[in-house]
Amino acid sequence: MAELSEYQIDFVSEEIKSRGVNLDSLHNDLLDHICTSIERKMDEGLGFDSAFVQSIKLFGPNGLMQVQHQTLLILTQMNETMKKLSLGFGLATTALLLAGILFKAMHWPGAAIMLVLGNFSLVCGYIPVLLIQKLKEGNGKDKYLSVAGFVGLAVFATGITFKIMHWPTANILFWSGFLVISLGYLPLYFYLRIKESVNKSVTITSAIITFVCVVLLLEMMNFRSSYQYTHGITLINQSLESSVVLAKDNLGLQPEGELATEANALNASADVLVKYIEDLKTELKARTQGISTEEAVKATLMDLSKKNDHTECTTLMLQLGKADELAQKIDAYQKEVVSIFPENQQSAIAGIIDLETTKVFEDHYERNAPWAEYYFRDIALIGVVSNLSSMQLKVRNAQNLALVHLKTQSEAQQPPSAEF
Amino acid sequence: MHKKLMYICLMYSNDLIKGTLRTIILKLLSENSRMYGYEITQRVKELTDDEIQLTEGALYPMLHKLEAEGAVTTEQVNIGKRVRKYYKLTTNGSAEAEEKVSEFLRFMETMKVVLNHKNTFQIWQS
Numbered sequence: 001m002a003e004l005s006e007y008q009i010d011f012v013s014e015e016i017k018s019r020g021v022n023l024d025s026l027h028n029d030l031l032d033h034i035c036t037s038i039e040r041k042m043d044e045g046l047g048f049d050s051a052f053v054q055s056i057k058l059f060g061p062n063g064l065m066q067v068q069h070q071t072l073l074i075l076t077q078m079n080e081t082m083k084k085l086s087l088g089f090g091l092a093t094t095a096l097l098l099a100g101i102l103f104k105a106m107h108w109p110g111a112a113i114m115l116v117l118g119n120f121s122l123v124c125g126y127i128p129v130l131l132i133q134k135l136k137e138g139n140g141k142d143k144y145l146s147v148a149g150f151v152g153l154a155v156f157a158t159g160i161t162f163k164i165m166h167w168p169t170a171n172i173l174f175w176s177g178f179l180v181i182s183l184g185y186l187p188l189y190f191y192l193r194i195k196e197s198v199n200k201s202v203t204i205t206s207a208i209i210t211f212v213c214v215v216l217l218l219e220m221m222n223f224r225s226s227y228q229y230t231h232g233i234t235l236i237n238q239s240l241e242s243s244v245v246l247a248k249d250n251l252g253l254q255p256e257g258e259l260a261t262e263a264n265a266l267n268a269s270a271d272v273l274v275k276y277i278e279d280l281k282t283e284l285k286a287r288t289q290g291i292s293t294e295e296a297v298k299a300t301l302m303d304l305s306k307k308n309d310h311t312e313c314t315t316l317m318l319q320l321g322k323a324d325e326l327a328q329k330i331d332a333y334q335k336e337v338v339s340i341f342p343e344n345q346q347s348a349i350a351g352i353i354d355l356e357t358t359k360v361f362e363d364h365y366e367r368n369a370p371w372a373e374y375y376f377r378d379i380a381l382i383g384v385v386s387n388l389s390s391m392q393l394k395v396r397n398a399q400n401l402a403l404v405h406l407k408t409q410s411e412a413q414q415p416p417s418a419e420f
Numbered sequence: 421m422h423k424k425l426m427y428i429c430l431m432y433s434n435d436l437i438k439g440t441l442r443t444i445i446l447k448l449l450s451e452n453s454r455m456y457g458y459e460i461t462q463r464v465k466e467l468t469d470d471e472i473q474l475t476e477g478a479l480y481p482m483l484h485k486l487e488a489e490g491a492v493t494t495e496q497v498n499i500g501k502r503v504r505k506y507y508k509l510t511t512n513g514s515a516e517a518e519e520k521v522s523e524f525l526r527f528m529e530t531m532k533v534v535l536n537h538k539n540t541f542q543i544w545q546s
Contacts, residue, residue, distance in 0.1 A: 006500065010501070025484070025505070028496075028503045028505055030476070032456060032457065032458065032499070033480075035502055036458040063477060066477055067481065070477060071480055071481040074485045075488055136488070
């Protein structure tokens with residue numbers, strides 16, 4: 001009985017591969033089948049070459065490729081459960097996300113919960129079902145491709161949801177998803193396709209176009225919060241800052257006599273607090289842009305390329321506790337200012353100077369946010385600096401309000417004759 | 421049409437054989453503890469006097485489907501430089517084989533009755 005040599009088996013194996021069979025288990029089946037067939041024909045007296053030709057012919061032209069195609073087709077027909085699951089999750093995801101986007105655009109309540117549920121249905125339902133299906137269908141490297149694609153997509157989608165919800169780790173999720181897709185999925189996809197492709201030039205150009213699109217997308221994401229928008233906020237901040245400077249020009253409000261001591265103490269407190277906030281602004285600029293404090297003092301917001309970045313602000317203010325420190329100082333200052341007024345006016349005055357840090361704010365998503373979260377969580381540098389400028393102005397306004405009160409008091413105490 | 425022809429090359433018409441491939445494979449495996457692909461095609465040829473030729477294009481997709489569904493398992497044996505995959509029925513597969521065969525036998529009985537009945541056409545027409 002004939003038995004093929006190793007060299008002949010290798011030859012048959014390569015022939016099968018070159019005819020497009022890349023499914024390992026099927027390749028083994030076909031290799032054994034064709035080799036056995038060749039051996040039988042050689043037993044009948046044929047030479048290896050003609051036995052090989054006849055055995056391959058059994059499959060017809062393109063036959064091997066067809067066998068693989070049929071195998072994949074028959075294997076990948078979704079069973080009923082999978083069909084129902086993918087349809088159910090697909091519809092739920094689409095409905096929830098669309099409704100969520102609509103509700104958000106219309107500022108109706110319930111948008112957040114819909115987006116979160118939509119994302120949940122996508123990441124924990126639809127994507128796993130499709131991934132399982134793709135893993136069943138795929139072979140070899142295609143499996144890595146599916147895993148990279150779906151995992152990247154799931155992480156990316158969760159990142160976007162977290163960003164919308166202002167939940168922590170949103171950025172990490174968003175960017176790791178983005179990296180998995182752009183550095184894992186896309187290169188792998190094109191690598192595999194270029195290898196298989198007949199028209200390599202087309203595949204290569206489409207790979208380049210996709211790459212350019214990704215870069216454009218990145219650029220557009222910066223664009224969204226770009227020039228006009230940033231410029232507007234910078235102008236607001238400039239106007240706030242010049243008001244802060246003007247508000248310090250309060251010599252005419254200084255009382256005389258015994259109340260001057262009280263006024264001086266108040267002036268000192270206000271100066272210290274305004275200076276503290278100014279230093280905070282400088283530190284935020286320096287950290288975000290990655291420059292020295294001296295450079296940050298000189299830099300205006302427009303000079304900074306990273307003015308739309310919010311990570312360092314969130315880190316410094318919330319994680320390193322600067323927001324709490326600031327809140328304590330503001331509260332102490334507010335107490336000092338309010339105490340200058342008679343008791344029956346105090347609560348009204350507190351309302352007017354509006355420096356309260358203990359109150360709860362309703363944020364854009366109709367959730368209650370504490371003061372520090374409201375002003376500093378995930379707010380771009382430009383916004384945080386403007387908020388701080390606005391606080392400086394409030395500090396000065398409170399100071400001036402108190403000075404006016406003291407001055408009125410001091411004038412009432414002094415004999416009018418002094419004027420003459 | 422070309423794709424359908426892939427399934428089974430035969431002396432019988434295509435419509436007649438369609439759907440029996442699974443039954444044929446299960447039945448053969450239930451009679452032999454384990455078989456490899458080439459062996460199955462040869463056995464079908466032998467048994468049917470070449471009236472039914474099971475082509476490779478039909479056999480392997482079906483074997484892989486049966487494996488994916490858990491009706492058969494495989495054993496791999498190295499033969500020199502190549503691997504031979506033996507297919508054998510699982511418990512589920514055996515049960516299905518029995519069921520498919522008896523179903524088909526009943527179907528043939530029914531067909532016999534129908535086709536032998538002289539007045540069949542009159543009944544259908546009335």
